[in-house]
Amino acid sequence: MKAVILAGGFGKRLRPLTDERPKPLIEIAGKPILEWQIRWLKKFGVTSVFILAGYKKEVLIDWVSKNQEKLGVPIAILTEDQPLGTGGAIKRLQGFISPNEKFFVLNGDILTNLDLSKLEDQKSIAIISLVPLRSPFGIVKVDNEGNITQFVEKPVLKDYWINAGIYRMNSEVFEYLPEKGDIEKETFPLLAQKGLLKGITFNDVYWRSIDTLKDYEEANVEISEVFKD
Template structure:
């Protein structure tokens, strides 16, 4: 199975870190985002990657080409000479995926450990991974006009967000725009035709890297997880 990584964004909210490199090469706990993604997907037996590039594509392709052997992967690249949106970028590589019954697609700015083997298509064309919404703010609990407790950025388990990890049938190309985001065009159309499903992941690590604060917090999370694993293996 192939995995497609959507890696063409500008990373404007991460400037100045993205002034001289694309967002997937921003380091989190000592590794670029894209390396974390490759290691995660490799743990499910995926060794073949199609990377959809745009901004600073030369630097990303150079890094991947130099690290293919070390990571034990094969990579194919698609370069957007002009922004095509997620839907247009994916449609551009139709010929590379036309013989695949199903393939994984992931946004190039997330770090997660969710279990992609739980994603099944059944009668759908796309299955979306869903994770519970984490409040960006602390929550104040009240009883009447009395404050009784504080919860620091709790998980809101009744609210689900698109995790940016998908299992797709090759039939998706019939629904993709030549230019535009599939989240705004393809997914609503599939939903109306009952061809879109979601799988809820409860106890997983998931983080979208959008700001400097996300880098700092994700780095702390991953170092903490690494130290915990080291302690457990002693």
């Protein structure tokens, strides 16, 4: 099974952590995000990884070359000179994916322990992992008379689902990928319209996208409890 890691973003909201390195190499609890991801992917039968790199690609190439043996899977890095978007980046892999082959795709800033084996559906060209929305704000509960009854700090809103940035695709997806553009804006809406896109919901899993310095700080506290091995 192959996995594709999207690692081309600039990580502007994580500066100064991304001044000299791309987001996947930001260290969480002593390990780069990329290392956490590969350790997790291997548990679900991933035997080779493609990294689609852009910003600070030379730093990423150097790190992978020095850590290839430790990571334990073959890693190929494809670079782009100008941003192609998530769809354009994935489309460049068409020659590396066999007809009827399935593969995982994930954003390079995700930490999670969700079960990839649940991303299975024979009729769909792509499957999106969905996780509950965590409110960025505390919630105040009020009764019918206006009395405040409870304060809830940043609750998980289980009636609302968000894209977890983790997908399973098959080779037919290349027909729907733009040469330049994003899967979220172009490919997924088209597949949904044709009934070829499925979402799998995950409750009670750990999931965090490292988008801001606050995410970085919180993940450093959380990660040791989630990945105890």
